[in-house]
Amino acid sequence: MVAIFLDTQNRFIGVHTVATGTVDYCIVGPREAFKAALLYNATSLVLAHNHPPGEHNPSDDDIQLTRQLQEAAELLDIVVMDRIVIGESGYASFIELGLLDPPADPPSPRKKRKRET
Numbered sequence: 001m002v003a004i005f006l007d008t009q010n011r012f013i014g015v016h017t018v019a020t021g022t023v024d025y026c027i028v029g030p031r032e033a034f035k036a037a038l039l040y041n042a043t044s045l046v047l048a049h050n051h052p053p054g055e056h057n058p059s060d061d062d063i064q065l066t067r068q069l070q071e072a073a074e075l076l077d078i079v080v081m082d083r084i085v086i087g088e089s090g091y092a093s094f095i096e097l098g099l100l101d102p103p104a105d106p107p108s109p110r111k112k113r114k115r116e117t
Helices: 030-039 060-075
Strands: 002-006 012-017 044-050 079-087 090-093
Touching: 002 030, 012 030, 030 060, 044 060, 060 079
Parallel strands: 044 079
Antiparallel strands: 002 012, 002 044, 079 090
16 A cells, blocks of 8 residues: 655655565554655645556455545545556556545645734
C-alpha cells in the first residue's frame, strides 16, 4: 500500500510505502498510514494498493480498513481523498464506487488566529 500526499491546493508533495504485504494479505494500521503524512505536512492523501491475484474489486477487509483509516484521518485533520485498488484487469476507486464519501470541503489553508496579549 502506498500513500500519495497532497498539500492544501491538492498538489503532489510526496509518496510513501505504507506497507508491503504477502501474496494475499497486508497489515496496515493508522499509525503506519499517517506517520509520513504528518511528516510531509499533508492535508490530504490518496491510498492505493494492488491485488496480486489480479482482481481489482475491493474486498470486505479493504472496505472496513478504509472506514477505520478515514475515521483516524478525521482526528488528525487529514482528508482521505480516495482509495484505489489496482488489479490486472483495471482499477477500482472507492469514490467512484460510492464506498468513500467525498470530502465536504476541500482542504484549504488554515487561517491564523490572532494572539491575545
